[in-house]
Amino acid sequence: MSDATESGGEKARVRDRLWAQIAGAILLVLAVFAAAFYGFALIDTHPARWWPWSAKTHPELFELSRTAVPVAALVGGAAAIVVGIRRQRSTEKTVELTARTAQITADAYALDQKRAGREEIDRLRDRYTTIAAQLGDDAAPVRLAGVYAMAALADDWITLGNHREAQVCIDVLCAYIRTPRSTTTSEDAVADTRVRETITRVITQHLQAGAVTPWSGKAFDFTEARFTGSHSFYGARFNEGCRVSFRGAEFTEGCQVDFRDAQFNKGCWVTFLDAQFNKGCQVYFRGAQFNKGCWVTFLGAQFNEGCHVDFPDAEFNEGCHVDFTDAEFNKGCHVDFTDAEFNKGCRVDFSGAWFNQGWPTGPWGDGSPPLSGWPPSPH
Structure with missing residues (x-):
């Protein structure tokens, strides 16, 4: 009793x-x-x-x-x-x-x-084990199901207030994109690309302003990933605490990566350090907003012949820091800043950039931008 x-x-x-x-x-x-x-x-x-x-x-x-x-x-x-x-x-x-x-x-x-909390945690961890196995399955449809299941699991962890476990789930999704997968047929390669596209699409859905369970303050590690296919970060909000790394990433022929209307806000950190934008890739920052307190770097990035990296109508606002230091603009690259707004107090730095007959197009004309940064400091 x-x-x-x-x-x-x-x-x-x-x-x-x-x-x-x-x-x-x-x-x-x-x-x-x-x-x-x-x-x-x-x-x-x-x-x-x-x-x-x-x-x-x-x-x-x-x-x-x-x-x-x-x-x-x-x-x-x-x-x-x-x-x-x-x-x-x-x-x-x-x-x-x-x-x-x-x-x-x-x-x-x-x-x-x-007791119920412990049981719920045990249940979620059992789900994680099952879903991780799905992401490693040979069948692409099973892997696709695993993508959505892992995202749902991250949401459930956030609902419980356990952001550390949620970050683990996000890390697994990013790791899939970073990890090369051996494919034996063109059908397998296409299917694998669709899985990768689904991952970035799911991530972007959680980076929207009206996301039910936002991931805007989480870390996304795409270090040395090789991007193929179409990946959209359209309208994403990169907020305080957000860490996004494209360090050493390769944007290959035929890939499209879309950052249109994205907002890089105070406290976010996004790096394209040593990234390679190769022939046939299209990376769009049209209408993107780089706001006060953000730090976005293309330090040492290579813009190679035939690439298209566009910043038209982008807004570089007061207090932002966008760094192209030591970037290489090689012959035949297309890097377009036409109609971009460089507002008072922004810092867009081209110091040490290499212009190997590749001239970004922008408000400075068809020649290279000021090496000390843009806009020029008032006298």
Whole structure:
């Protein structure tokens, strides 16, 4: 039997004892009244008469009643005091038992919640094991299902407030993109590209302003990934705490990577360090906003012949830092800043950049931008 059940039984016993005491007090008062009435009736009646009332008139009986009532009242008052004291003690004990019961109930609830939480964590970790196996399956449809399942698992971890486990799920998705997969047929290669495209699409859905479960403050590691196919980060919000690495990534012929209308906000860190933009790739930053406090670097990136990297209508706003230091703009590259807005207080740095007959197009004309950065410092 549980402590709560035992406590409830004790309260019932205390209540029953109290009612028994009240009933006993009433019976005592009635008995005292009867005894007093009988005794007073015998005082002036022959002792041998065991039924003295037969010798009494109605007025005499009334007077006997008036005499017996104070005695019974006195005894009843004393009994009431005793019962009151017992009742007070009973009430205090009941309050104590109620408090104890409430504490026991609260402890039991907390224990149930803790047990349920552990069971939920164990369940989610079991899901992780199953989903990770899906992502390694030979069949592309199974891997696609694993992508959506892993994203849902990350959402569930965030709902529970466990962001560390959610980050693990995101890391696994990014690791899939980073890891080359051996394919034996062109069909397998296409299927694998579709899985990779799905991963970036799912990530981007969680980076939107209205995302139900946002990932905008998480880390996304695409280091040395080889991008093929079409990958959209359209409208993504990279917010404070967000860390995105395309360090050493390769954007290959035929791939399209879309950052149109993306926002790089205060506290985010996005790196294309040593990334290679190769012939036939198309990377769009059209309308992207680089806002105060963001740090986006193309340090050492290579823009090679035949690549298209476009920044038209992009906004480089006050307090942003976009770094092209030591980047290489090689012959035949197409890097377009036409109609981009370089607003007061922004820092777009081309210091140390190599212009190997590859000239970005922008507000400075068709020649290379100022090496010390843009816009130029006011004199």
